[in-house]
Amino acid sequence: MPIYVYETIPRNPGEKPAIYEIEQSMRDKPLTAHPYTGQPMRRVILGGFGILSSTGGRRSLGGESGGCGLGCCCG
Numbered sequence: 001m002p003i004y005v006y007e008t009i010p011r012n013p014g015e016k017p018a019i020y021e022i023e024q025s026m027r028d029k030p031l032t033a034h035p036y037t038g039q040p041m042r043r044v045i046l047g048g049f050g051i052l053s054s055t056g057g058r059r060s061l062g063g064e065s066g067g068c069g070l071g072c073c074c075g
Contacts, residue, residue: 001025009040019044 007017050070
C-alpha cells in the first residue's frame, strides 16, 4: 500500500503544521481529520522525479517528507 503525506491545518496564525506519513489504500478517500486526535488535516501533494537507466527503464524516487517512514501516524 502507498504511503501518503498529510499535514495538520494550523488553528492559530503562526502555528506550524505537524507532518504525518500514513499508509492507505489507493481506493481510500483522503483523510480530513487526524484518526486519533480529530485535528483537521489535508493530504500533501509531493512532486517527484525519475531516473532513466541505461536500459531505458524508469525508477521513481520520492521527495523528502516528514514523519518516521513507518507508515503510521507519528510526528
